[in-house]
Amino acid sequence: MAKSLVIVESPAKAKTIKNYLGKDFSVEASSGHLIDLPKNKLGVDIENDFKPQYEVIKNKKKYLAKLEKAAKNADKVYLASDPDREGEAIAWHIADQLGIKDKSYRILIHEITEKAIKESINSPTTLSEDKFDAQQARRVLDRLVGYQVSPLLWKKVRRGLSAGRVQSVALRIVVEREREIEKFITKEYWSIEGDFLPINSGDQNPFSANLIRFDSNKVEIGSEQEAANIVNQIKNNDYHVSSVDKKERTRKAQPPFITSTLQQEASRKLRFSVKKTMAIAQKLYEGIELGAVGPMGLITYMRTDSVRISDQALSESRKYIMDKYGNKYLPEKPSLYKVKKSAQDAHEAIRPTSFDFSPDKIKAHLAGDEFELYKLVWQRFLASQMTPIIYDQTSIEIKSEKAAFRTTGSIIKFEGFSKVYIEGKEEDEQNGEDDEKKLPKLSKDQSLSLKDLKMEQHFTQPPPRFSESTLVRELEEKGIGRPSTYSSIISTIQDREYVKRENRKLKPTVLGKSVNDMLIDGFPEILDVKFTADMEDKLDKVEQGSINWVDLLKDFYKVFSQRLLQAEDKMKSLRRDGVPAGIDCNECGAPMIIKWGKRGEFLSCSKYPECKNAKPFNYDEDGNIKVVEKVEPELSDINCDKCGKPMVIRQSRYGKFYGCSGYPGCKNIKRMNKEKPSKEKEPEDDSSDSDNTKNKRKVITISDIN
Helix, strand or coil, X not given: CCEEEEEECCHHHHHHHHCCCCCCEEEEECCCCCEECXXXXXXXXXXXXXXECCEXXXXXXXXXXXXXXXXXXXXXXXXXXXXXXXXXXXXXXXXXXXXXXXXXEECCCCCCCHHHHHHHHHXXXXXXXXXXXXXXXXXXXXXXXXXXXXXXXHHXXXXXXXXXXXXXXXXXXXHHHHHHHHHCCCCEEEXXXXXXXXXXXXXXXXXXXXXXXECCEECCECCHHHHHHHHHHHCCCCEEEEEEEEEEXXXXXXCCXXXXXXXXXXXXXXXXXXXXXXXXHHHHHHCEECHHHCEECCECCCCCXXXXXXXXXXXXXHHHHHHHHCHHHCCCCCCCCCCCCCCCCXXXXXXXXXXXXXXXXXXXXXXXXXXXXXXXXXXXXXXXXXXCEEEEEEEEEEECCCEEEEEEEEEEEECHHHHCCCCCCCHHHCCCCCCCCCCXXXXXXXXXXXXXXXXXXXXXXXXXXXXXXXXHHXXXXXXXXXXXXXXXXXXXXXXXXXXXXXXXXXXXXXXXXXHHHHHHXXXXXXXXXXXXXXXXXXXXHHHHXXXXXXXXXXXXXXXXXXXXXXXXXXXXXXXXXXXXXXXXXXXXXXXXXXXXXXXXXXXXXXXXXXXXXXXCEEECCCCXXXXXXXXXXXXXXXXXCCCXXXXXXXXXXXXXEEEECCCCCCCCEEECCCCCCCCCCCCCCCCCCHHHCCCCCCEEEHHHHC
C-alpha cells in the first residue's frame, strides 16, 4: 500500500513531524515557496485582470522534483504548510504544480505536537481559494508598487533603493516622529518637593511629597527665581494632613503573547531585534531536539494576532499552577481575553505546547537565546492564567496656610501573577513614580514638621524616537501590515539605509527623509496611513469572500497608474539636484549638496560639472555635517616587487590593502594579512536617546537657599 505524503515548509518541521507518524507516512519539505512571480520583470498582466505570471523559483527546482517523485508514490497528500495566507499560497501552488488536487488534503497544524498532528490528519480540510486570493492580491499589490516605484528612485536618486506599499508608510511614521523632535522647543520648569515627619511620632524616616498648589493656584513654575520665591514663603509654614485616601486595588495580568507583543517584550527584556525574535520563535515552533524525547515543537504558531486559548491549554495550565504554586494563585475561573475586531483569529495566542517541559527542565537542550525566549513565552502564558496582584494604594494631601503637597504610594498585599512574571517597560517609561513607595501610617489633621525643601529644574522633552518595539506597537495600532510582516518591514528600512539605529532607537537618515518626501509628493494616497490600513481591511474581506481580489486591484491601480505617470515627469531628481548640506564649497564658494553613489552619501559641489569638488563626510554628535579631509596613505615597511617604490597602506570598502606609491604609473596591489578578530564583544550602548539628555538639571535644597 502506498504511503501517505505530508508536505511541510521547513526541513526542521519535517523532522519533528516524522518523529510522530508511523511507517505509513513520508514527510517532505518544500523549503518555503516553490512558485513565485519572476525576479527580473513585473510578472503581472495588468491588461488581463492582473493575472500573475508565476514560475518555479530558480533554486527550488530540485525540491519540486523531489516532491513530484514522492507524490507519485502516495495515495494521499497532506499539504501542511503554515496555517496563514503565505502557507495557503505555498500549498495551493504545490497542489497545482504537482497536479494532485484530486488526492490532496489541507491540514492546519497550529502546534507541532503528536496529538495536534494526528488530530489534523484525522480531520483534514480543503484548500481555501479565498485565503489564496487574499495572499495573491497582497503579492500583486506589493509587486505593482515595488517594481514600478523603485525604478523611479533608481533614476531620481541612485540604484539599489526600494519603495514598498507598507515599507514606505513605516518609513513615513519614523520620519514624521523625527520632525516632531526637530521642531520641539524645550521649555524650563521647576518642581518643589518637601520632606515631612509626623510630629511626636518617634519616626526618624521622612517621606516626600510634591507641591501641587500655592495660594490656591495650580503650581506652574517657570524659573529658579519663581521657585525660590515660593520656597521662601512656605518654608516656615505649619503643616498638617488634610486627607488620607486609602483604597485596595487589583492589577490583572496581561494576555498571552501575540506576534506584535512578543516582538515588543523580547526587545524590552532581552534586547532582541524583531528579526531575531521571529527567527528564534520559528525554531521553537518547528521543533527542538530534546534528547530521548526526540524533536518537539515547544510553542504554538508564532504568527498570530489573536489572544484566544484552547480549552485544553487552559485546563493544563490551571493544573500546573495549582500543583506548582497552590490554590491562592489560581483564579476561580480561567482568564479569557477579548480578541480585537481587527484580528483574523485564525490561530491561538503564542503559548507553550506542553506543561511537561518547563524552561529549566529542558535548558540543557536549548541555545542561550532559545532558552530566554521560551522562558518569556512560558512565563507570560502562566501569568495570564494566575490571580491578580492586590495592593493598597494610598494618597495623602498635606496643607499649610499657603501650600498643598501630595504624595502617593502603594504596598503589595498579594503578589499574584508577579510571582512568575511582570511585563517590561520601554526605556522612556522607566522614570515614573515608584509603585512601592512606603508611607507612614497617618490620620486626617495630624500635624507634620517640614524637614527639608528641594527645588529641582526640569526641561520638557520631545517625543522619543521609535525603538523597534515601539514602532511595532505603532504599526499595529494604526493597522499597518500584519504580524507576519513587521520583521521584514523594519529590517528593510534599515537595510536600505533609510533608517539607522542609534542607542537602540530608529533615526531616519538624510536619504530616508529625502526618499520619504519624494514618495509622499508623488504618491500621496499610497503613502497615506489610513489608506494603507483600509487596504489591510480589504485584504481581510477578500479572505472572507466578501470582496473580489481583481476588483480590489482595479480600484487601486486606477489611482496608482495616474500618479505613476505624473511622478515620472514631476518628481524631483536628487541624483541631479542633491540635498542642501548647509556648507559652502571650499574651492568655488558655491553651496555643497549631499548626493549618493555606489559607496553611499558624499558631498558634491552644486556647480558640478564646472566644479568637481567632492568630499566624504560624517556627522558629529549633534547631527551636523563634518567633512572628512583627505588623509595621506600610511607608508609601509615593504617595497613594490614590480617597480621598487615604497608600498603604502590604502583603504577600500573591502578593507585595508598595500598599494604602490607610484600609482597610477604602477598599479601593483597586495593583500594584507588579516588579524584574527577579537573575541571580546563591544559593550552595547544602553544610554537613552541623546536628544533627551542634553539639558542638565539643577537640584537645590532649602539649605542652599538659606
